[in-house]
Amino acid sequence: MSKIKIIFFLILGFVVYKGYEAFTEFEIGVSDRVALLEKSADIERQGEVIALMMYLGNPPRLNEHLLVENKSKCLDMKQIAEETSFAYYECAVVDANVRGGKIISINEELEVIE
The missing domain is CATH 1.20.5 (Single alpha-helices involved in coiled-coils or other helix-helix interfaces)
Structure with missing residues (x-):
């Protein structure tokens, strides 16, 4: 039993x-x-995302931004971009409006990733 x-x-x-x-x-x-x-x-949402941002000019002005999946990929893309361009690039956690996997507008830069 x-x-x-x-x-x-x-x-x-x-x-x-x-x-x-x-x-x-x-x-x-x-x-x-x-x-x-x-x-x-294409639903627009607001939230914290990781972005690769390109600054041009003197003083630097935000020219382009790209939504990136994670920090390590962003840093890799930043290194490649800086080797092939004269622009200043920065990886950061930003509060942004996102639609369809693309950043529409950046509301606030929260943290710079080094």
């Missing part, structure tokens, strides 16, 4: 684990799909 109880509890534990895993995967999948739909539907 005790072997049957052990097997029953193992099966019950497995079912609970699989239910929890399915529930958390569903939540992750939904948030990814919402982000994909926002990007494809």
Whole structure:
């Protein structure tokens, strides 16, 4: 009788684990799909993003900006851009309006990434 109880509890534990895993995967999948739909539907949102910004002129004036996925990619792109151009480049966390995976306008520069 005790072997049957052990097997029953193992099966019950497995079912609970699989239910929890399915529930958390569903939540992750939904948030990814919402982000994909926002990007494809051109919905404008405001939030903190990482941007590679190009400054030109004297005094430096923001000329272009590019939405970047993460800090390391931004720093790599900055290094390549500075080697091939005379402009000043800066990676920063900014508060910006984003639509369709592109920065529409920068509201505030929050933190410069070095």
